[in-house]
Amino acid sequence: MMERKQFRLGLVGYGEVGSTLGQGLRDEGLVQIVAYDKYAFDGPFSELIQSRAAAAGVPLVRSPEELAERSEIILGVTPGEASIESANALAPHVGTEHIIVDLASATPKVKQSAGHALSGSNASFADASIMGTPHVDGHRLPILSSGPAAERFRDLMSPWGLKIEQVQGDLGAASGIKILRSVIAKGLEALLVECMLGARRYGIDEAVLTSFGRFMDSRSFLEIANFLLVTDVVHAERRFQEALMSASAIEEVGVDAIMTRATAQRLEWVAELGTKAHLGGVVPEHYIQAIETIEMMLKQKQSD
Numbered sequence: 001m002m003e004r005k006q007f008r009l010g011l012v013g014y015g016e017v018g019s020t021l022g023q024g025l026r027d028e029g030l031v032q033i034v035a036y037d038k039y040a041f042d043g044p045f046s047e048l049i050q051s052r053a054a055a056a057g058v059p060l061v062r063s064p065e066e067l068a069e070r071s072e073i074i075l076g077v078t079p080g081e082a083s084i085e086s087a088n089a090l091a092p093h094v095g096t097e098h099i100i101v102d103l104a105s106a107t108p109k110v111k112q113s114a115g116h117a118l119s120g121s122n123a124s125f126a127d128a129s130i131m132g133t134p135h136v137d138g139h140r141l142p143i144l145s146s147g148p149a150a151e152r153f154r155d156l157m158s159p160w161g162l163k164i165e166q167v168q169g170d171l172g173a174a175s176g177i178k179i180l181r182s183v184i185a186k187g188l189e190a191l192l193v194e195c196m197l198g199a200r201r202y203g204i205d206e207a208v209l210t211s212f213g214r215f216m217d218s219r220s221f222l223e224i225a226n227f228l229l230v231t232d233v234v235h236a237e238r239r240f241q242e243a244l245m246s247a248s249a250i251e252e253v254g255v256d257a258i259m260t261r262a263t264a265q266r267l268e269w270v271a272e273l274g275t276k277a278h279l280g281g282v283v284p285e286h287y288i289q290a291i292e293t294i295e296m297m298l299k300q301k302q303s304d
Helices: 016-028 046-056 064-069 080-093 108-121 150-160 173-202 205-217 221-252 258-273 287-303
Strands: 009-012 033-036 073-076 099-102 124-130 142-146 163-166
Touching: 009 016, 009 064, 016 033, 016 046, 033 064, 064 080, 073 080, 073 150, 080 099, 080 108, 099 108, 099 150, 108 124, 108 173, 124 150, 124 173, 142 150, 142 173, 150 163, 173 205, 173 221, 173 258, 205 221, 221 258, 221 287, 258 287
Parallel strands: 009 033, 009 073, 073 099, 099 124, 142 163
Antiparallel strands: 124 142
């Protein structure tokens, strides 16, 4: 196990994630932690921010400059839309002695832009994404990290309880994994809401969940994903028609089938590319073949 080393930590943002890290790391014994939140002294949640910081013994500073002066490692835990703004605010005040890690949920391009904003400062920068939730994990969050400072971030912070995994790829890779995984995770959440509203009105909600659970339990998720993707390029037309029927069933009990009709639209889109004819009706073995077929047919359609 790597040795714990004391260092000066700064947090940009003291909302749910920032306050969880502040309290948890102070409880672990990290001595010097400060936080900057632009709403800490003048905003709708200023009292909450101040009370959380006081309870953890984390001083709130009033400027990015003061935060930089009192920190060696700076963690950005703001909403993703504030990543570039935060980087621009820090850039004039940080230097080679600083490691800056942006943990916001944002796209790879946003993280790359934040890195570019800091490039003239010579501070080390890393992208990171939180793969758990403070409510469940506390400060011991599973985190992916990428970029030039990812290894140093992992080595310094992991001994204090964070579960940091360095991932390969360009700056922004860690955020890309989370954001694109969310297409499935958040999409499934929205589909479940829509499905259960309809199923509940039919009085078959438990049966629907049980049936789908059997399908999910029949093999690993990777196997299920591969199965769905390789069969999609051959059976998208039939599945499009079934999705339309599902939408009708939901709408018959007064639920707007937003997600189900979007599903049908995407399946129709694949069918109209002509992937089935291109493959001769033969299901490929691996999802990469299926995705490459879609890509090729899309380029061909765009060039026509």
